[in-house]
Amino acid sequence: MLKSSLPSEIRQLCRDKKLDAPTSGLAPGYVQANLVVLPYSLAFDFLLFCQRNPKPCPILDITEVGNPEPRLIACNADIRTDLPRYRVFKYGELITETTDIKEFWRNDLVAFLIGCSFSFENVMLNSGLPVRHIEEGKNVPMYKTNIQCVPAGKFSSSLIVSMRPLLSSDAIRAVELTSRYHKAHGSPIHVGNPELIGIYDLQKPDYGDAVTVHEKEVPVFWACGVTTQAAILQAKPELAITHAPGYMFISDIKDINI
Amino acid sequence: MLKSSLPSEIRQLCRDKKLDAPTSGLAPGYVQANLVVLPYSLAFDFLLFCQRNPKPCPILDITEVGNPEPRLIACNADIRTDLPRYRVFKYGELITETTDIKEFWRNDLVAFLIGCSFSFENVMLNSGLPVRHIEEGKNVPMYKTNIQCVPAGKFSSSLIVSMRPLLSSDAIRAVELTSRYHKAHGSPIHVGNPELIGIYDLQKPDYGDAVTVHEKEVPVFWACGVTTQAAILQAKPELAITHAPGYMFISDIKDINI
Numbered sequence: 233m234l235k236s237s238l239p240s241e242i243r244q245l246c247r248d249k250k251l252d253a254p255t256s257g258l259a260p261g262y263v264q265a266n267l268v269v270l271p272y273s274l275a276f277d278f279l280l281f282c283q284r285n286p287k288p289c290p291i292l293d294i295t296e297v298g299n300p301e302p303r304l305i306a307c308n309a310d311i312r313t314d315l316p317r318y319r320v321f322k323y324g325e326l327i328t329e330t331t332d333i334k335e336f337w338r339n340d341l342v343a344f345l346i347g348c349s350f351s352f353e354n355v356m357l358n359s360g361l362p363v364r365h366i367e368e369g370k371n372v373p374m375y376k377t378n379i380q381c382v383p384a385g386k387f388s389s390s391l392i393v394s395m396r397p398l399l400s401s402d403a404i405r406a407v408e409l410t411s412r413y414h415k416a417h418g419s420p421i422h423v424g425n426p427e428l429i430g431i432y433d434l435q436k437p438d439y440g441d442a443v444t445v446h447e448k449e450v451p452v453f454w455a456c457g458v459t460t461q462a463a464i465l466q467a468k469p470e471l472a473i474t475h476a477p478g479y480m481f482i483s484d485i486k487d488i489n490i
Numbered sequence: 491m492l493k494s495s496l497p498s499e500i501r502q503l504c505r506d507k508k509l510d511a512p513t514s515g516l517a518p519g520y521v522q523a524n525l526v527v528l529p530y531s532l533a534f535d536f537l538l539f540c541q542r543n544p545k546p547c548p549i550l551d552i553t554e555v556g557n558p559e560p561r562l563i564a565c566n567a568d569i570r571t572d573l574p575r576y577r578v579f580k581y582g583e584l585i586t587e588t589t590d591i592k593e594f595w596r597n598d599l600v601a602f603l604i605g606c607s608f609s610f611e612n613v614m615l616n617s618g619l620p621v622r623h624i625e626e627g628k629n630v631p632m633y634k635t636n637i638q639c640v641p642a643g644k645f646s647s648s649l650i651v652s653m654r655p656l657l658s659s660d661a662i663r664a665v666e667l668t669s670r671y672h673k674a675h676g677s678p679i680h681v682g683n684p685e686l687i688g689i690y691d692l693q694k695p696d697y698g699d700a701v702t703v704h705e706k707e708v709p710v711f712w713a714c715g716v717t718t719q720a721a722i723l724q725a726k727p728e729l730a731i732t733h734a735p736g737y738m739f740i741s742d743i744k745d746i747n748i
Contacts, residue, residue: 276534279541280552284562294538296643304542304640382562385554414672 239306239482243314251316252331254478260354261487263305263416264480265292265345266457267315268464269333269473272297275342277385281463282344284382288391288459290347290415292483292490298339305483311343317476324468333473341471346457348480349394351416351487355409361402364443371478372396373437374456378430379421381459389463393421394456395434397449406452415490422453429453439477497564497740501572510574510589512736518612519745521563521674522738523550523603524715525573526722527591527731530555533600535643539721540602542640546649546717548605548673550741550748556597563741569601575737582726591731599729604715606738607652609674609745613667619660622701629736630654631695632714636688637679639717647721651679652714653692655707664710673748680711687711697735 237245239259245251255264270278275297282289293302300312313332320328320336349372353363365372372394379391398406403423411419422429434451435442439458445451464472475481495503497517503509513522528536533555540547551560558570571590578586578594607630611621623630630652637649656664661681669677680687692709693700697716703709722730733739 272534276530276537279534279537283537283541283549283552291541294541 239484242482243306243309246316247310247313249331253316255316255480255482256350256478259482263292263483263485263487263490264348264350265305265483266348266460267311267318267473267475267481268344268346268460269311269341270344270469271338271471272340272342274386274467274469277387278344280384281381281387282346282460284384285459286414287418287421287455288381288457290417291344292347292415292485293345295343297342300337300343302343302345302481302483305345305485307484311481312337315475315479315481317479319474319476321464321472321474323470324465329476336471336473345481345483346460347416347490348457349417349454350480351490352410352413354487355413356406359405359409361398361406361409364397365441368443370441370443372440373434373442374439374458375431376438381463386467387463389459389466391421392438392456392459392462393429393453394440395451395453397443397445398452399448400450403450403452410454413487413490416487417454417456420452420454424450426451426453497742500740501564501567504574505568505571507589513574513738513740514608514736517740521550521741521743521745521748522606522608523563523741524606524718525569525576525731525733525739526602526604526718527569527599528602528727529596529729530598530600532644532725532727535645536602538642539639539645540604540718542642543717544672545676545679545713546639546715548675549602550605550673550743551603553601555600558595558601560601560603560739560741563603563743565742569739570595573733573737573739575734577732577734579722579730579732581728582723587734594729594731603739603741604718605674605748606715607675607712608738609748610668610671612745613671614664617663617667619656619664619667622655623699626701628699628701630698631692631700632697632716633689634696639721644725645721647717647724649679650696650714650717650720651687651711652698653695653709653711655701655703656710657706658708661708661710668712671745671748674745675713675715678710678712682708684709684711
């Protein structure tokens with residue numbers, strides 16, 4: 233039943249504390265977003281970091297200072313309550329995981345909503361391409377690379393990527409399909425030999441779960457939104473709030489329209 | 491001779507005060523950019539305005555606060571001297587037009603380099619599509635529309651568009667060709683009836699020159715970088731510096747790579 237709910241209904245369930253689960257598969261066809269909340273004093277630098285690194289950090293919406301409504305992607309939503317689960321960081325240390333952030337909200341905070349791979353995975357599935365971690369009921373495998381993001385002010389990070397194994401012909405089709413979705417990480421950043429981007433063991437991801445790579449398949453790597461979290465941990469801001477991994481914000485925008 | 495010069499050579503000519511002319515047709519194949527310089531106190535709002543209105547305001551580069559080098563698109567360039575001509579505004583009033591801005595530069599200024607239609611016009615010409623104002627040796631016709639940009643902080647404006655007349659089949663091909671260049675305004679925002687976007691007389695553009703529209707041709711409208719200047723005039727910042735219309739910054743990036 234939940235699976236066919238509208239985004240606004242799911243957000244209301246979160247607000248009423250009736251949903252505390254990962255959002256994968258909910259409201260299919262609607263864009264889900266990573267959340268990053270920072271003080272205004274760091275907002276320009278962080279926006280610059282996203283602007284300079286659009287593949288890992290495609291921006292869907294940014295709230296006005298102190299205003300918790302992400303108006304462009306979900307009118308009347310409240311990012312303080314409408315995600316199922318949050319993480320709160322002070323000076324780069326996780327201090328709590330919580331189901332709403334009202335007690336941490338301040339008039340100088342700015343919320344960034346950042347595109348997520350769920351959007352292009354839907355497109356791949358609809359086109360008949362396999363998405364291995366979904367087939368295997370796992371979290372997507374993610375890896376640190378030796379590729380440096382373009383720094384901005386206090387923010388810097390190596391690029392973090394997610395990996396989906398595909399037959400070579402399917403990899404080409406996946407490039408075609410995902411290029412169009414530049415607000416959801418766009419086309420892959422690497423196909424084939426993982427060592428060339430500093431990944432030495434596909435079976436030991438830095439985040440998420442390892443998945444099976446079948447014979448004749450090549451690993452295909454996309455830029456990953458976890459890069460923003462790595463950049464925040466490195467910058468150690470006085471306060472930062474993010475979604476808990478997998479517990480995303482569900483917007484009113486359709487995948488097909490980004 | 492100038493036409494086949496490298497971008498760095500043309501920038502050096504500007505720096506040496508040996509070039510004071512519009513840059514159209516110079517260094518063909520290289521990306522030219524609109525310039526907007528603002529105090530850091532307005533930089534987040536302006537970046538947000540660009541982020542929310544990517545079709546008129548596609549960002550190519552943003553300098554670090556106080557640093558005049560647009561490192562991502564032209565290493566060792568200096569935006570204070572490397573454009574042929576600038577305009578300086580105080581509180582929304584044009585106070586001077588000048589060939590360098592060293593005397594106005596401050597440690598709190600941020601420079602925004604914004605994509606320009608020259609890039610997609612090259613692509614159209616290379617593909618055999620006509621670009622009427624180039625054929626007729628005129629400036630592109632530009633019009634205010636009744637479409638409101640998404641505001642951000644102090645910045646708001648109606649969308650300003652440029653127009654190129656095309657046969658219907660060429661208009662479709664132009665959509666295909668320019669969609670790919672989202673850092674140069676991307677695909678058109680309107681094809682056909684100008685009244686639907688608040689334009690009542692194609693022969694009376696708000697900026698630039700009127701061009702001939704032949705029988706069977708439809709007007710095709712693209713978002714235009716002049717929108718940023720309109721937004722600045724409306725916000726009336728204490729200081730703003732832009733390129734003089736047509737006197738653009740020439741970057742080291744090739745059109746084909748944006």
